[in-house]
Amino acid sequence: RELNEYRSQTRRVDEVRTNGAMGRDLGIKSLAQAYLAAEDTARTYYETDAQGFRTVRSAAPFAAVLCGDSFANNNEFADSLALTTGLSVGNQAIEGRGTLTMARYLEDRPAAYQHTWLVVWESTQRATVDVFSSLPKRRQQLRQTAGQGWQWRESLLWPGNLNTYLNGTTTIGPLLNRVQKEIKWALLKKHNELIVPGRRDLPASTAPMMYLGVDEGIKPNPTTPAQLDSIADYIAAVNVDLRHRGQILVFAVAPEKSLVYPDRLPAGMVARTNYIPGLTQALQRRGVRVVDVSLGLQQAAQAHPHTLYYYAADTHWTPRGMAVASRIIADSLSSWHLQPPALTANTK
Template structure:
């Protein structure tokens, strides 16, 4: 039975490679061809789903959360490399980040503010990979950008996630000389490697949502309790102020501060990227996207103490190393306090909404004008 299933997977994988145009998305799941979306998609709907709410079992959400849920469908278009198309390259400015920037609202807004073409190289959940690919295997439209804005790395970043992951992901972009290692890499990159089966299910695949819901229900009933990674915010808030949900690993909820050694290692790693980009004639700008607990600390439960994250310390260390930074947190926080009824982040998701993205684009434009003239 296992052998027959394996054979069916092999045949299915072979047929899928013939059907998929351009770079084979199912063949190249690793290295240079880890794709931010899918290649050669003229217009792929991307339904925004509440990640945090899904962990809590969406059916159990209270009315205030449901009233503020955003289900607006987005659309993305990708090139043969899997990068989203924002406008015709080459791009003067490239955005490099993770899921905070996977749609193109910030890139398009920034392009209008600057009057320059802006490309989006962000990859969902893989900010370090996005930068590794820009350094070692950029798509043609991104090769001559004058400015690269590194918008975020990953949530819960530490030395291992940055220093080790960055080195590992850069090494993945270069196929090994040993033919056995190349064959092994190709195998791990195909659907014959069980962990890659999800690659066959794009966000628009009809069976993906039911399978994810089934997995959530199984986890819910077997676990017997809600996901502990999610924290419900204050419920008793003024009228028209939305209650929010948070992730327990956000900066504002950190139980212990980041060790100085880890902070130094991360700053040194970013400084090395800055030096390498400068050698290519590109200016690096680092601008960490603040998480929701940092911006909406008053909406945390009364029993939870807010603790400042490591961003301010990281910025100071980067400035000492000559790395240019942009402070998004201060102005976004000011806006959140000035208009408490106008949310800048999704209430049931960890990411900022279109209002927050538009504000981030204006802040970045103010800092980048002199670099792009």
């Protein structure tokens, strides 16, 4: 249960989004320079609670909760949701944990959320069937280990320890890696295929974008309708569980940059658009409330091409992007006229 960020951190600089992670991974200075120069480098800070979740401005008890595999700036997204919905919104989301955070929310029932009636589950477009099929097993494992107090912090599985082990404590490893990438580019004009540099022949003051080669919209194999149905089945099961507790689930997918900025992809590359519409339809057939924020983000990006709604050299959305997504979700909540249901099941 401690596979979170470091616990009880105060005013930490959040460098994940603004240091051009994708440009650094590309490792070729001359190729990455244009993207890094366009990056939004405004400094932001975060704090974590005793469990390692990023803290929010809302105060407990929370009426709503942001859960799931949210982007790293989940605390800011929860705050943005609170601003647009007028609800106190807590954060139970951690990027990179897949369905683990939802499993923990369902099994742990944190005290601050005993009166929560709205659960916003944000997933990523790269989430596959395997990611969602792990949810029941994770819940079972959490039930089995409840109260045993596993000491993950000394384990290699603890994120900080694993990162140190993989990267080492000296600069020689990263330096050799960069040199290797520069040589490969100079001799073969080949770069890390995980990173896809977008078009640079753009109008002045329009930021070029980097994309991930494993993004669902541009990877070689598309997600099939059968796979989307399977994903929807797992989400629908959570919806039933939450409804029995007197809570309402609203599901949303954080769209990839290839959907929001299709016009900045490399020439000749076209992103697929079947994942979010297909999953939305599958969820609606199963009675799950779902919000599609991709179209609104794409329209905002097209209407304001000089504004960054996603970071140029990172996968995350910017505060402006999350503000657009939050407003779309808030508008959907208003159109549904949602009211807190009876909370008897949730307060037991």
